[in-house]
Amino acid sequence: MEYIEFTDEALLAQIVDQDRLALECLYQRYSTRVFSLSFRMLSDQGASEEVTQDVFLNVWRRAASYKPGRGKFTTWLFGIAHHRTIDELRKRTRGKQRVLENVDDFLNLQSADIQPVDAAVANSEYATVRKALINLPDAQRSVIELSYFGGFTQAEIALKLDQPLGTVKTRMRLGLKKLRVALASKLRTPEL
Amino acid sequence: MTDPRNHESISPDLAGYSVHALDDKARQLVEQHLIGCKDCTFELEELMEGAANLAFAVPTVSPPRGLQDRINAAIDADMNLSEEHRVSIGHSHPAASTPDVSLASPVRLPWYANTRLAWGISSGIAAAFIALIVVAGVAGIRLNDRVDDFTAQVAAQDREIVSFTELLTLMEDDAKLASSAEAQQVSVLQKSTDTLEQQLNDLRWLQYVTSVGSWTTPSFFSGGLQPQAPQGVLITHSSGDQAFLMVNGLAPALPGSVYQVWLTYEGSMVPGNTFTVDQDGYAVVNLDLTGDATEYIGVSVTVEPLGGSAIPSDFTVLIGSDQ
Numbered sequence: 001m002e003y004i005e006f007t008d009e010a011l012l013a014q015i016v017d018q019d020r021l022a023l024e025c026l027y028q029r030y031s032t033r034v035f036s037l038s039f040r041m042l043s044d045q046g047a048s049e050e051v052t053q054d055v056f057l058n059v060w061r062r063a064a065s066y067k068p069g070r071g072k073f074t075t076w077l078f079g080i081a082h083h084r085t086i087d088e089l090r091k092r093t094r095g096k097q098r099v100l101e102n103v104d105d106f107l108n109l110q111s112a113d114i115q116p117v118d119a120a121v122a123n124s125e126y127a128t129v130r131k132a133l134i135n136l137p138d139a140q141r142s143v144i145e146l147s148y149f150g151g152f153t154q155a156e157i158a159l160k161l162d163q164p165l166g167t168v169k170t171r172m173r174l175g176l177k178k179l180r181v182a183l184a185s186k187l188r189t190p191e192l
Numbered sequence: 193m194t195d196p197r198n199h200e201s202i203s204p205d206l207a208g209y210s211v212h213a214l215d216d217k218a219r220q221l222v223e224q225h226l227i228g229c230k231d232c233t234f235e236l237e238e239l240m241e242g243a244a245n246l247a248f249a250v251p252t253v254s255p256p257r258g259l260q261d262r263i264n265a266a267i268d269a270d271m272n273l274s275e276e277h278r279v280s281i282g283h284s285h286p287a288a289s290t291p292d293v294s295l296a297s298p299v300r301l302p303w304y305a306n307t308r309l310a311w312g313i314s315s316g317i318a319a320a321f322i323a324l325i326v327v328a329g330v331a332g333i334r335l336n337d338r339v340d341d342f343t344a345q346v347a348a349q350d351r352e353i354v355s356f357t358e359l360l361t362l363m364e365d366d367a368k369l370a371s372s373a374e375a376q377q378v379s380v381l382q383k384s385t386d387t388l389e390q391q392l393n394d395l396r397w398l399q400y401v402t403s404v405g406s407w408t409t410p411s412f413f414s415g416g417l418q419p420q421a422p423q424g425v426l427i428t429h430s431s432g433d434q435a436f437l438m439v440n441g442l443a444p445a446l447p448g449s450v451y452q453v454w455l456t457y458e459g460s461m462v463p464g465n466t467f468t469v470d471q472d473g474y475a476v477v478n479l480d481l482t483g484d485a486t487e488y489i490g491v492s493v494t495v496e497p498l499g500g501s502a503i504p505s506d507f508t509v510l511i512g513s514d515q
Contacts, residue, residue: 018271019262020267024260026490027260032253032254032255033247033252034247034255035259036250036251037247039250040250040251048302049255049256049262052259053263057263060263060270071266072244074244074247075240078243079240079244082247126252128248129246130249137311138505141341144246147208147211147212148213148243149246152213153208154213155215166267169204169207169208172208172211172213173206173207175242176211176239176242176243177239177242179242180238180239180241180242
């Protein structure tokens with residue numbers, strides 16, 4: 001059986017046994033996504049490369065800590081990627097006044113250097129998630145995007161939007177739950 | 193203050209936790225609460241799944257082709273370090289020698305993967321520096337920051353003691369000719385110096401743990417749902433007689449409970465010491481071993497009632513095995 005036919009979880013089990021080819025297979029599947037997320041948030045190619053490198057080193061070192069019963073592999077992987085990127089973002093902005101950016105900007109970035117087949121799949125996923133985001137109430141979408149892509153804490157968002165902290169918490173919670181329901185089973189299992 | 197046992201006060205923060213949008217205090221309260229609340233753990237998993245979808249909401253940009261080579265090189269270096277550790281404690285590790293990844297181009301190694309930096313220097317202060325690098329490479333940035341902080345404190349206090357000592361010498365000389373009031377001042381300064389020396393000794397103890405060549409850190413531990421949540425490093429002595437567990441990022445144990453270390457020997461869980469953490473979730477635990485430290489096959493940390501338990505509870509907060 002070729003590695004390309006393995007599920008993410010099966011590859012991760014191979015990585016626990018220090019199988020380098022399994023890691024390379026996961027890298028082929030998800031490095032573009034990890035790099036793209038970090039690049040969108042940091043707007044810095046070098047830093048995004050460092051983040052992507054750290055994320056896959058973490059996968060290599062910590063594969064055994066993934067618990068299949070606690071969610072999908074992609075949830076675990078993008079959780080690591082997002083957290084690492086947030087750390088980098090906050091390190092850069094520590095002590096500085098941050099402005100609320102136009103959160104729709106991320107929709108307009110240009111893709112580059114991507115294979116046509118992957119691009120088609122990626123664009124399809126992108127469109128699917130974007131549609132789910134657009135279907136959220138504006139207030140819920142706004143707090144989610146500001147926190148996830150902008151790296152703002154809930155308290156910062158409440159202050160800057162002049163809304164009660166409890167309102168921000170509630171909107172974020174409702175929005176994330178709706179996203180989960182709307183996108184359940186709609187995103188590909190990219191490798192199979 | 194929010195009580196971490198209060199479900200109603202904690203659950204509204206789960207969404208913020210799932211997207212890393214809480215300040216440190218709120219994050220710690222959530223992590224403390226999650227240890228004992230299955231409902232919140234389940235809801236958090238759902239919220240994290242919702243959040244992970246957002247990674248697909250950005251246009252794709254491919255990473256540079258050389259990045260995979262760099263990762264491979266870093267892993268090579270990682271495994272070389274691991275191999276050298278094992279040699280130092282008398283173990284072999286066949287898996288560490290299997291990879292055969294050629295590098296297509298010159299690569300930029302991460303700082304912790306540079307074996308020349310990590311092993312090419314061999315004496316004095318350099319040895320301490322090497323060990324700090326090794327600890328940091330294995331344990332991640334938080335423990336690295338912690339060790340760096342302590343090293344900086346040691347250096348600062350060293351300088352302070354030197355200047356105090358110089359001042360003291362001058363004043364002692366003067367005191368021979370001085371009034372009793374000045375002599376009393378010298379006595380106060382002497383006490384201050386003693387206190388500083390004691391503090392410095394405490395710090396040196398920590399540095400000793402992380403800097404002596406025959407100590408090694410073969411295992412990395414992690415726990416919690418947050419990818420960068422609690423961390424730990426097991427530090428064992430090559431003699432097998434002693435081992436320490438250094439943890440960071442653990443929430444304070446709930447009232448009436450403590451953390452307890454467990455070591456696994458051939459399938460049996462051996463209870464270790466109980467411990468608590470400071471306000472930053474940090475602790476260094478002497479494992480008080482009953483066997484050879486180099487023979488362990490796994491270590492974990494659980495939450496137990498005060499006084500500890502003979503059998504581990506289900507509330508495991510850190511888990512790791514020899515890698």
